[in-house]
Amino acid sequence: MKPKLIAVLALIVLVPLAVVAWLGAKAMGDEQAMRKLGFHELMLGQLSAVDAVLARSVEAYRERLLNEMQPFTLDVDELRRRTRNSPYAVQFYVLGPEDRLIYPPVALADQLTLDERQALERTQQIWDEGEISNRRVDALDSPRGSEYASAGDARWHVWYRDRGLQMILWVREGDYLYAAEVNRTRLLADLITALPETDALAPELAEGQVRLIDSIGRPLYEWGAAEPEEGAEPDVETAVGEPLGAWRLEYYASSSVAGAALGSGLWWNFSATWVLLAMGVFALALYFYREQAAEMREASQRVSFVNQVSHELKTPLTNIRMYAELLEDNIRARDAVEDNQPLTRYVDVIVFESQRLSRLIGNVLSFSRGRRDALDLHPKPGVVDDVIRRVLDQFEPAFESKKVRIDFSPGAPDETSFDPDVLEQILGNLASNVEKYAASGGVLEVASRQEADRVQITVQDRGPGLSAAEGRRVFEPFYRVHNRLTEGVSGTGIGLAISRELARLHGGDLVLLPCEVGARFQLTMSCPPDGKE
Amino acid sequence: MRVLVAEDDANIRAGLEEVLEREGYETLTAADGAEALELYRRESPDFICLDIMMPGIDGYQICREIRREDLTTPIIFISAKSEEVDRVVGLELGADDFILKPFGVNEVLARIRAVTRRCYNQGRREQRPEDFHMADLDIVPAELRAKRGEQTIDLSLRDTKILTLLYRMSGRVVDRNSIFRECWGLAHYANSRTLDQHISQLRKRIELDPKNPQIIRTVHGAGYRYDGGG
Incomplete structure (x- = not known):
C-alpha cells in the first residue's frame, strides 16, 4: 500500500511541476525573444538618435565649409590664402569650363606648393576621370554612386584612399565647379565634440558602450560607462547616415543592462516562483502522505486491537462453549428418564450462541490475517461429509427452533486431504446466513459431490433470495443486504468475503448460482486424495 | 489409554x-x-x-x-x-x-x-487391538469404528472397550462392576446410572432397533450379555 501511495503522490507532484516548468520555459523563451527584439529596437532607436547628432554635425561642417568657399573666386592667391587659413578644408579646388582644373594651377606646375602637389596626388584621378564633373546635378539627389545630395547646391563626393574615407564638398557656379577637400581630423574632432550630448538623448546607451567605427573597422571613438570584454560582439549596430555611410555605430550593452533587458531577471523570477510552487506542492503532498500514513497506522492499530480482543475472548468462550456442550450432553442423557425440555432449550441457546461467537471471532481473525496475506491452509486427511454433518449438527437446534428442515444429501464419503477448519468456517458462515436471513424458506438443502480431486458442496435455501445487484456485491467485505430482512439482524458483513477468500485459498471458489427460489451457493474445493496436497 | x-x-x-x-x-x-x-x-x-x-x-x-x-x-x-x-x-x-x-x-x-x-x-x-464381529457389525477398535455394510459408526474408546469386553465374554453375563472396572477404571466411582446411560447411548448408535437390542442385551438384576454369533 505504501509504495503505491508514494508513487501516486509522486505522480501528483511531479507531473504538474514538470508541466509548469515546460510551459514556463516555453513562455520564458518567447518572452525573452520579444524582449530581445524590443531591446534591439530601443537601442537601434537610440543609435539613430546618435546618428542624427552626427548628421547635424556633418551638416554644420558643410555649412562652414561652404562659407569658406564663398565668395567664389578664381584668384589663385586668394585660394591659396584660404587653403592655408582654413581649419575645415585641407585643399580647395576650382574647375573651369570643360572641367579643366584651374586651381591648384596645374598649368604652372613649377609654381605648385608641396601641399598642392600632394592634394593633386590624392585627387588627380577624380579630376582626370571626371568623377564629379560628369554627374548631372538632378541625378545626384538620389544617394547613388558616391555623390550625395545635401541642402543647397553643395554636394558631397566620397572616396577611399589611404585606408580611410575622403570627402570633397563641391558646388557648381556657372561654368565653374568649386570644391573643398575636407580636413578629416577636424571633421572627426567636431563629430566627437558633438557626441557626448547624445547621453541626454539616449541614457541607456550611456550605461553601455558606444563605438564609432570607421570604414576599415577601426574604432574612431568610444564612450559610455561599460567596458565590454575583448572580442565581444556588439549587441546592436547600425550604419551611420550618408555621407559617412561606410562608418558604423556599435553598441555594447553593459552586462547588467543586457541581463535585465534580455530577461535574466525574468528567469530568476520564474525559477523562484517555480521553486516556491514546488515547495508548496511538496509540502501539500507530504501533508497528505503523513495524514494517510497516520490513518493507515491508526487503522492497523484498530485491527490489531480487535485482534487482541478477539484473542482474549477465546479462553472464556472456550469454557462457555465446552461446559454448555457438556451440560447439553448430560441433559440429553437424562432425557429418557425425566422431562428436561426447558433445560435442553436453554442449553441449546447457550451452545448455539457460543458457537456463533466462535464463528464471529474466527471471521474477524481470518479477515485481519487476510488483510496481512497471512491466511494459510492446514490440510489433513479427513472425510468431507463428516465435517458437513458436524456443522449441520451444530445448527440443528437453531434450525429446529425456527422450523427449518435440514436436507443433506451426502456424496463425498472418501477420505481426502483438506483443511477441516476452513471447510467448517465456510459452511458455518453459509448456514448462519440461512438461519439469519432465509429461515422463512423452511428448508436448508445441502448436497456434496466428490470427483477426482475436487469436492463440490451446494447450499440452497428457499428464503427471499438475492437480487442480481445484491448477488454481485454480496461477497464484498462489509456489504450487508439492506432490506427489510437484515434490519434488526446482527452480522459483521465479512462472513461471505472471508468464505470466498478461504475457498479460493483452497484451490476452489464460492459462487452464488442463479436459482428461482431462495439463494444457492456453490462451494468447490481442491481436495486431492489423502496426502497429496 | x-x-x-x-x-x-x-x-x-x-x-x-x-x-x-x-x-x-x-x-x-x-x-x-x-x-x-x-x-x-x-x-x-x-x-x-x-x-x-x-x-x-x-x-x-x-x-x-x-x-x-x-x-x-x-x-x-x-x-x-x-x-x-x-x-x-x-x-x-x-x-x-x-x-x-x-x-x-x-x-x-x-x-x-x-x-x-x-x-x-x-x-x-504391537498394541493394535484385533478386529471382531458382533452380529452384523464389524468392529475395528484400532480405528474407533464399527461398520455395518456401507455404514460407518464412530465409536469412543470406551465404546470399544465395552464391546471388546462383551465380545470376549460372549454368551456370558458381564456384571456391572466388571464393566466398570474394565471400562471406567478402578478410580471411578461405580454409578449404575452412568453405565445405563452410556449403554443406552451406545445402543442408539449400533443397534438396528435400540428398543429391541440384539448386540447388547440386558440381563435384569445381573448385567449385560452378548449372545455371540455374527
Missing part, C-alpha cells in the same frame, strides 16, 4: 478431563509446564494435550523437551494462538495436531479419536 492434559486455565483443564474420561481415557492433568514434564516422565502417557501459553515452561519448550527423548508419543497443541507462525512453530517442533480455542467438544473428540487411531496404527503396532 492415558492422556496428559497440560493447561493453566483450571476450567478448561477440568472440562477436557471430563470430556476425555467420558470417552474412556485415563487422564493426568498438569497446571503448569514443570508439572507437565514431571508427569510425562513419571507416567509415560499415551498422548499429550499441551497448552502453549503456560506459566513457567511454555508448551513449545515442553514439546521440545519431550521430542528430545521421545519421537512417537502424539502431542496435540491447544491454543488461542491462531497465527500461522504459531502453528508452524508447533508443527515443526513435532506436534501432531493443533486445536484452536474456542473449540467445541465434538471437535476435541474428533481430533483425539484421530490421534488415538494414529497411536494404534503407527507408533505402537
Whole structure:
C-alpha cells in the first residue's frame, strides 16, 4: 500500500511541476525573444538618435565649409590664402569650363606648393576621370554612386584612399565647379565634440558602450560607462547616415543592462516562483502522505486491537462453549428418564450462541490475517461429509427452533486431504446466513459431490433470495443486504468475503448460482486424495 | 489409554478431563509446564494435550523437551494462538495436531479419536487391538469404528472397550462392576446410572432397533450379555 501511495503522490507532484516548468520555459523563451527584439529596437532607436547628432554635425561642417568657399573666386592667391587659413578644408579646388582644373594651377606646375602637389596626388584621378564633373546635378539627389545630395547646391563626393574615407564638398557656379577637400581630423574632432550630448538623448546607451567605427573597422571613438570584454560582439549596430555611410555605430550593452533587458531577471523570477510552487506542492503532498500514513497506522492499530480482543475472548468462550456442550450432553442423557425440555432449550441457546461467537471471532481473525496475506491452509486427511454433518449438527437446534428442515444429501464419503477448519468456517458462515436471513424458506438443502480431486458442496435455501445487484456485491467485505430482512439482524458483513477468500485459498471458489427460489451457493474445493496436497 | 492434559486455565483443564474420561481415557492433568514434564516422565502417557501459553515452561519448550527423548508419543497443541507462525512453530517442533480455542467438544473428540487411531496404527503396532464381529457389525477398535455394510459408526474408546469386553465374554453375563472396572477404571466411582446411560447411548448408535437390542442385551438384576454369533 505504501509504495503505491508514494508513487501516486509522486505522480501528483511531479507531473504538474514538470508541466509548469515546460510551459514556463516555453513562455520564458518567447518572452525573452520579444524582449530581445524590443531591446534591439530601443537601442537601434537610440543609435539613430546618435546618428542624427552626427548628421547635424556633418551638416554644420558643410555649412562652414561652404562659407569658406564663398565668395567664389578664381584668384589663385586668394585660394591659396584660404587653403592655408582654413581649419575645415585641407585643399580647395576650382574647375573651369570643360572641367579643366584651374586651381591648384596645374598649368604652372613649377609654381605648385608641396601641399598642392600632394592634394593633386590624392585627387588627380577624380579630376582626370571626371568623377564629379560628369554627374548631372538632378541625378545626384538620389544617394547613388558616391555623390550625395545635401541642402543647397553643395554636394558631397566620397572616396577611399589611404585606408580611410575622403570627402570633397563641391558646388557648381556657372561654368565653374568649386570644391573643398575636407580636413578629416577636424571633421572627426567636431563629430566627437558633438557626441557626448547624445547621453541626454539616449541614457541607456550611456550605461553601455558606444563605438564609432570607421570604414576599415577601426574604432574612431568610444564612450559610455561599460567596458565590454575583448572580442565581444556588439549587441546592436547600425550604419551611420550618408555621407559617412561606410562608418558604423556599435553598441555594447553593459552586462547588467543586457541581463535585465534580455530577461535574466525574468528567469530568476520564474525559477523562484517555480521553486516556491514546488515547495508548496511538496509540502501539500507530504501533508497528505503523513495524514494517510497516520490513518493507515491508526487503522492497523484498530485491527490489531480487535485482534487482541478477539484473542482474549477465546479462553472464556472456550469454557462457555465446552461446559454448555457438556451440560447439553448430560441433559440429553437424562432425557429418557425425566422431562428436561426447558433445560435442553436453554442449553441449546447457550451452545448455539457460543458457537456463533466462535464463528464471529474466527471471521474477524481470518479477515485481519487476510488483510496481512497471512491466511494459510492446514490440510489433513479427513472425510468431507463428516465435517458437513458436524456443522449441520451444530445448527440443528437453531434450525429446529425456527422450523427449518435440514436436507443433506451426502456424496463425498472418501477420505481426502483438506483443511477441516476452513471447510467448517465456510459452511458455518453459509448456514448462519440461512438461519439469519432465509429461515422463512423452511428448508436448508445441502448436497456434496466428490470427483477426482475436487469436492463440490451446494447450499440452497428457499428464503427471499438475492437480487442480481445484491448477488454481485454480496461477497464484498462489509456489504450487508439492506432490506427489510437484515434490519434488526446482527452480522459483521465479512462472513461471505472471508468464505470466498478461504475457498479460493483452497484451490476452489464460492459462487452464488442463479436459482428461482431462495439463494444457492456453490462451494468447490481442491481436495486431492489423502496426502497429496 | 492415558492422556496428559497440560493447561493453566483450571476450567478448561477440568472440562477436557471430563470430556476425555467420558470417552474412556485415563487422564493426568498438569497446571503448569514443570508439572507437565514431571508427569510425562513419571507416567509415560499415551498422548499429550499441551497448552502453549503456560506459566513457567511454555508448551513449545515442553514439546521440545519431550521430542528430545521421545519421537512417537502424539502431542496435540491447544491454543488461542491462531497465527500461522504459531502453528508452524508447533508443527515443526513435532506436534501432531493443533486445536484452536474456542473449540467445541465434538471437535476435541474428533481430533483425539484421530490421534488415538494414529497411536494404534503407527507408533505402537504391537498394541493394535484385533478386529471382531458382533452380529452384523464389524468392529475395528484400532480405528474407533464399527461398520455395518456401507455404514460407518464412530465409536469412543470406551465404546470399544465395552464391546471388546462383551465380545470376549460372549454368551456370558458381564456384571456391572466388571464393566466398570474394565471400562471406567478402578478410580471411578461405580454409578449404575452412568453405565445405563452410556449403554443406552451406545445402543442408539449400533443397534438396528435400540428398543429391541440384539448386540447388547440386558440381563435384569445381573448385567449385560452378548449372545455371540455374527
